[in-house]
Every structure is written in C-alpha cells, then in structure tokens.
Amino acid sequence: MLELKNINISLKKDGRYIIDNFSFTLKSGDKAVVIGEEGNGKSTLLKFIYDRTLIESYCDCEGSIITKSKIAYLPQIMEEKYNDKSLAEFFCDTDYYLYTNTLDELGLTLDFIMSEQKLGTLSGGEKVKVQLARLLMHEPDILLLDEPTNDLDISTLYWLENFIAESKLPILFISHDELLIENTANVIIHMEQIIRKTKCRVSVARCSYRDYLENRRSNFEHQEQVAQKQRDDYDKQMEKWRQIYSRVEHEQKTITRQNPSGGRLLKKKMHTVLSMGKRFERERENFLDFPQEEEAILTKFDSNIGIPSGKTVLDFSIDSLNINGNYLAGNIKLYVSGNEHIGITGKNGVGKSTLLKIIWNELKSRKDIIAAYMPQNYREVLDFDKTPIEHLSENYTKDEITKARTYMGSMRFTHEEMTGKIGDLSGGQRAKILFLDMVLQGANVLLLDEPTRNFSPLSGPVVRNALENFGGSIISISHDRKYLNEVCDKVYELTEGGLFRI
Helix, strand or coil: CEEEEEEEEEECCCCCEEEEEEEEEECCCCEEEEECCCCCCHHHHHHHHHCHHHCCCCEEEEEEEECCCCEEEECCCCCHHHCCCEHHHHCCCCCHHHCHHHHHHCCCCHHHHCCCCEHHHCCHHHHHHHHHHHHHHCCCCEEEEECCCCCCCHHHHHHHHHHHHHCCCCEEEECCCHHHHHHHCCEEEEEEEECCCCEEEEEEECCCHHHHHHHHHHHHHHHHHHHHHHHHHHHHHHHHHHHHHHHHHHHHHHCCCCCHHHHHHHHHHHHHHHHHHHHHHHHHHCCCCCCCCCCCCCCCCCCCCCCCCCCEEEEEEEEEEEECCEEEEEEEEEEEECCCEEEEEECCCCCHHHHHHHHHHHHCCCCCCCEEEECCCHHHCCCCCCCHHHHHHCCCCHHHHHHHHHHHHHCCCCHHHHHCCHHHCCHHHHHHHHHHHHHHHCCCEEEEECCCCCCCCCCHHHHHHHHHCCCCEEEEECCCHHHHHHCCCEEEEEECCEEEEC
C-alpha cells in the first residue's frame, strides 16, 4: 500500500500550484492512471512519490509519502548517465538468468542483455524494454511507470497491456495510449489547471476510463443545467421584485400627508420588499458554479493546405538499411503521392526512425514541397537551453512571432513557459512547439516519428483529428493503434525483408 497525505507541490518559477492538499491511497489491485493536459505536472507527481529530491530544483513540495513497500520507477526518458553503459553493466546487479520468461515476453535475449552494446545506441523502444526488464528483476511491491508505452512495438504493447491488467502489484502509471488505459485502469487521477492556469484541481475516481469520461460529461452537463436554471429563475424573480419595488416606491412618492396610516403601511411594505431583495442576493451567493473544464487545445493546420492527387511526393528505394555497420532491413520501397497519410510500424530496433531520417534528408531541400520533420528525439531539432520564443525567432518575422505568441497563449502556455527554457517544458509542450513550427512554415508534407507519444489521452483525439484533416501528405511512424486506424490511409510494417502493407 502507498499513502499520499496532504501533498502540496508548487513551481518555483511562478509559484503556481500543480498539487494542492492532495491525499490518496494506492491499494492492492489498483491500476491507477494519472491523466491531464501537457505541463500539468503528471511526471512531477510520480518523481515526488519515488524520490522528492528529483523535483526540488524546480518545485517546492511538502506532504507525506507513507509506505513500507519496495517501489520501482520507470522514468519517461532514460537518464543520460546510462548512455555510455553497456547492457551487461546495466544488468550486472540482477539475477537475469532467473527471468528468461520475462525476457522472452519482452522480445529480449540473454545474449543481447549480456552484450557490450551501449544503451545510448538502442532504439527508443529497446530502452523502454531493458528498463522494464531490470525493474521486474528486482521484484518490486509497487510500480510507478511514466509513459511505459513510449516507442514500444505493438507486440510488446499488447504484452504490457496484459501485464498491467493481470498484475497483482499496485501500479500507478501515466500513458498517452487510450486503448491501454481503457483496457487496464480501474482508478483515474485527473490533474487539471483551470481558470487560466490559476487554480489546480485533482479528481480521483475508482472506475474505468470510459466510465470516468461518461460520468464526468454527464455530471458537467447536469451541473451546467442546474447552474443555468438557478440563474434563469433568479432573473425572473428579480424582474418581478423590481416591478414590486417600483410600484411601492411610486406609491410612496404619490401618497399624501393626509394619509399617515397609509404611509406607515407603505414604509413597512418597502422594508419587506428590500428584505426580499437581500434574501434573493444571499441565495445567489450559493448558486452552483458553471463547471470549469480544461479543454485539450492544439493549433490547427491551415485548411487551404493541399497537394494535387497526382503529384509524386516520394519515390523512395534503398537496398540496405544499416546503422553503425549493422544490417537492419533491406529491399525497402515506398511511393507516396498527393495527400496520402502513411503509417509505418514494426518491431523495436528494425530501423524505422533511421528510415524516416533518411527520407527527411531526401525531402527537406525540395523546392516544390514544404517538408517538416518531428523526430522521436526532440533534441535533434530543439535547443533545450533556448526559450520557445528564441527558437521561433530564429526562423520567423516579428509578425509571425506575435502570431506564435497568440497561438501558444491559445494552447495555454503561460508567459513563464513561453520565456523559460524549452528543457523545462513537458514532452507534450515541446511537441506543441514542433506542431506550431509546422503550422508557421505552412508545411504540406509532414514526417512524424511517434507524433502522439507525448500527448495526454485527453489531447489524443484532438491531435488525431488535426492530422486526419490535414490536407497535405503525412509519412509517420507510430505504434498508437488509434492513430494508425484514424489518421492513416495506408499502414506498412517494416521488417528485415522490406516494407509490407498491412
């Protein structure tokens, strides 16, 4: 069991609270997912629970974490200190030979984890797999998982989904994968920033994700109806009250001094009318508030963007795909025309990101299209020491920077986030900057490596809708099942033998 008691967490840079007096108990059998928009502090909460020193550089925090259990934590991004370590060094403190079944289920072999290959050379999905394997070998009592589905191939994603659903361990996790959440979570912890990010709210519901969304929508609609009816009834009451007040006031002004008893009655009547008005005002103070809801927002692409249906966007072929001299795949051919939306999936380590980077290098200098690239590792295109405004100022005019500020404001970036370091932003906020780049460029060909990987499940439908309706061409890598189904016209699997449509 894990008990959180009176947790308060605020950001040092602006004093804004992301957690305010929050208490929660993670019980045996709980599969609790933390949801919320980008930058709301989901990862910060998990870090605080595991080791509060991980957030003390940028947060003030207080409260108690009560547990006697052994906690294991999977971070969203592997720590850089491990990049130069070999796999053998990474697993040297484990009894790895006792966990061959776990390795098999994760698609790992003993030869692989005992190799001298550096962790920094692994694909994103392979990094997640080896970290998961190592965590499970230490046999924890509680699991904290921050975006465990990031970059996992679909077969491992199914394994993870089954593992979370059937595990007897209490698990607290963050994920962008809506299907995984729908199929595993039985507790929903919703972190919100409402009233223009001036107030935080954390809601807890012990139910499925679908039930939570349905109940939340139903409760919001009911609250909105009740709040509106209270105000409508109040307006009608006040209209009647004003008519009564005006009539009594007129009678007081027109009564003659020869009728003192009538004057006393009218004075008493006015006192009653005024008391009634004050009572209505007191009742108004207790009206239900209209529900405050944080909506997922992403800048929309220009509806005028398009590519003629017969235009060749890509006619690509490569005999051999290699990395560091190692053969990954061969006989790869891909033809893309018009506004086709292409999805590429495949096992971890087969070379999908490497392939997309090669395609990007082929398309980026073309003059007949405007291509934009969103890599898996945002550091390839973003300087984490710069601010979002500085990043955008390098490429755009003053008018466009003003437009960018407006866009970021509409996407709920605060002034501090616009002018603070990109490295201090959440993965989802960095992704929003990349999307904003694409919009300002007027790009009509998008190369996207796991575009939904850092967006919350609440933002997922908005992101997918924007890309589904994008009028240009998309060539993307994804293991997001909803993305592949809703956005992509064609889906290919990359294997050692080439690209095959599925």
